Amino acid sequence: MDWSIQEIAKIAGTTSRTLRHYDDIGLLKPSRTGHNGYRYYDGPALVQLQRILLLRELGLGLPAIAEVLDRETDTVKALSSHLEWLAQEQDRLTRQIASVRQTIDTMKGDGKYMAQNMFDGFDHTQYKDEVEERWGKDAYAASDSWWRGMSADEKQQWKDRVQKLGTDWISAAQSGISPDSAEAQDLAQRHVEWLRGIPGTPTAAPGGDVKGYVIGLGEMYVADPRFAANYGGEPGATFVRDALRVYAETNL
Amino acid sequence: MDWSIQEIAKIAGTTSRTLRHYDDIGLLKPSRTGHNGYRYYDGPALVQLQRILLLRELGLGLPAIAEVLDRETDTVKALSSHLEWLAQEQDRLTRQIASVRQTIDTMKGDGKYMAQNMFDGFDHTQYKDEVEERWGKDAYAASDSWWRGMSADEKQQWKDRVQKLGTDWISAAQSGISPDSAEAQDLAQRHVEWLRGIPGTPTAAPGGDVKGYVIGLGEMYVADPRFAANYGGEPGATFVRDALRVYAETNL
DNA sequence: CCTTGACCTTGACGTAACGTCAACCTCTAC
DNA sequence: GTAGAGGTTGACGTTACGTCAAGGTCAAGG
Incomplete structure (x- = not known):
């Protein structure tokens, strides 16, 4: 049988x-x-x-x-631990879906490719994984709670400041001056001061490797179009990078 | 560079x-x-x-x-279709998690291994995929809506009937009579009549392959411990299968 | 000049759970 | 005898790399 x-x-x-x-x-x-x-x-x-x-x-x-x-x-035991894994997967999926939605909205929204400013993006949890990977687990949590704690007015002020810094960089780059000129170095100083206001980054903590951070950040502006867009793309981003490097080498 | x-x-x-x-x-x-x-x-x-x-x-x-x-x-297009896939995955995961929870509860609940009766299980969406695969897409929907449409009283009546059929089968099997005896064939007839009351199965629709369905069902009772448990495990399930086969061959 | 160590190269296997040929054997029926 | 249906054992393909393995390249130091 x-x-x-x-x-x-x-x-x-x-x-x-x-x-x-x-x-x-x-x-x-x-x-x-x-x-x-x-x-x-x-x-x-x-x-x-x-x-x-x-x-x-x-x-x-x-x-x-x-x-x-x-x-x-024990079958129940096996299924229970399996259930945990499933829950984690569900969590991961949910966050990934949120990220994809966010990305789609952003790309449709402003037409320009991901041309939001850096920390506007961060606060939207859009770059959560990226921030965590590059600057450690605490960085995201710190900058996120910092941003959430701001009032709408304060957020707007911050955005305006970022915006102005960006446009100043762009016009400086377009004026044909050198990255190590006094004006460019003034901008670099403003930039670093601005960075110091952001929790979770080495610039905000005493004893951090500010110099390496600033130089690396400059490289990233050039390398990543999302950031480069804040400085009018090329050659603006390159100008910012060079100016930041000079400033970091001499002042930090 | x-x-x-x-x-x-x-x-x-x-x-x-x-x-x-x-x-x-x-x-x-x-x-x-x-x-x-x-x-x-x-x-x-x-x-x-x-x-x-x-x-x-x-x-x-x-x-x-x-x-x-x-x-x-178009990146947006690619991401959008990707989003659909993600949503489906999330759906699948959610349903799987529900199934695992249900299974764990069931196994912890009654101690016996999945010894619920067939349609009590079905209505809990526990065997949704299984029903759909074995008896077609419509089968589950039909039997599900049928079950949901019943009042609590009716559900209890139905369960009692199933329960009584099960115990009658068990005592018949234990009494040592033959599967082709008159009493066993009476039970088989009751069983088929009971099946006819369940929508979405070939027994309920005119023109369905009732004979093949009943015989196959008998095999499943033997093969699947979840169903065998309704008839006291072995040799109860085998007795039911044999009786159903004889009945089907001679009467359907 | 030679060695050491860091960095580079090209294979090639392993991963999860089978689907899908390919080449070949076995059994039943006409 | 010959289809035709069904069985067998390989072996490759799938996803996106991680992880050896064996061996060439390069800068620095003895």
């Missing part, structure tokens, strides 16, 4: 290939093997298969299923 | 292996190659890399990213 591989596959609602795979990895051996090598499965094997398929539908990996079946691991 | 592979990797926050991979698949070629085979990257290459990494963080696949960069595909 047993079934061939295709028969049992149809009964259980799966494929013969899957059965062979389970045989290969030792998850479910056929109950009998013909002299011709054919695989045959009996009732108990079908029961095992049903259990395997049920757990698989719940998203468990085959090794985890094997552990449940072989080593008498 | 260019960087080595490790330098640009550090700047962009990725690894040299990733860069080599992107080179292999043609996603990002180095701007220059030394006579020794070393890869070097310049500013524009870094910009491209930043864009790639941004899109990757949003979950886009590398082929999709390549399409956006190479063939000037």
Whole structure:
């Protein structure tokens, strides 16, 4: 009283290939093997298969299923820890969806490619992962709570200040002056002072590597079009970078 | 003014292996190659890399990213269709989490392994996918809405009826009578009549393959411990299967 | 000049769970 | 005898790299 591989596959609602795979990895051996090598499965094997398929539908990996079946691991326990993983995945997905939405809105919104200013973007949790990766776990939390704590008026003031700094940089770059000129260095100083107002960055904390940070930031302005856009793209961003580097080398 | 592979990797926050991979698949070629085979990257290459990494963080696949960069595909469009996929994934995850929770509750709840009756389980959307796969898309919707439309009293009546049928089967199996005896065949008839009351199954629709359905159902009772439990496990389920088969062969 | 160590290169395997040929054998039915 | 249906064992493909392995390149120091 047993079934061939295709028969049992149809009964259980799966494929013969899957059965062979389970045989290969030792998850479910056929109950009998013909002299011709054919695989045959009996009732108990079908029961095992049903259990395997049920757990698989719940998203468990085959090794985890094997552990449940072989080593008498508590099924409830296995499912519970699996549930945690699922919850984390759901969380990650939710945040990713928010990021994608945000990005789409931003790109549709202002026409220019991601031409928001740096920290306007940050506060929108848009660059959350990026900030965390580049400047540490605390950076995002600090700058986020700082931004949230501001009133609408204060936020506007801040934006205006950023805006003015940007336009001043652009006009300076377009005027043809050198990055190490006095005017450019004045702007660089304003820029660094502005940076010092942002919590979570090395410029705000005493003892941080301000010099390296400022130089690296300049490189990023050039490298990343989202930031370069704040300075009129090229060659504005390059001008800012060079000016910041000179300022950092001599004053920090 | 260019960087080595490790330098640009550090700047962009990725690894040299990733860069080599992107080179292999043609996603990002180095701007220059030394006579020794070393890869070097310049500013524009870094910009491209930043864009790639941004899109990757949003979950886009590398082929999709390549399409956006190479063939000037609209980024917003690509992200939008990606968003749909993400939403579907989120949906799937949510339903899977519900299933896992349900399963855990069930297994903790009654101690016995999934020993709920068939349609009590169905109505809990627990076996949604399974019902749909085995009996078609409409089956689940039909039996679900049918169950939801019942009052609490009616549901209880139905459960009692199922319960009584189950216990009658069990006592019949234990009494040692044959599956083709008159009493067993009476039970089989009751069973089929009961099935006819469930919408979405072939037994309820005129012209359905009732015979094949009943026989297959009997096999499933034996094969699947969740159903076998309704008949006291073994040898109860086997008795039911045999009785149903005889009944189906002679009367349907 | 030689060594050391850091950095570079090109393979090539491993990952999760099978789908999908390919080449070849087996059984039943006409 | 010959289809035709169904079985077998490889082996590659899938996603985006991580991780050795074996060996060439380069700058600095003895």
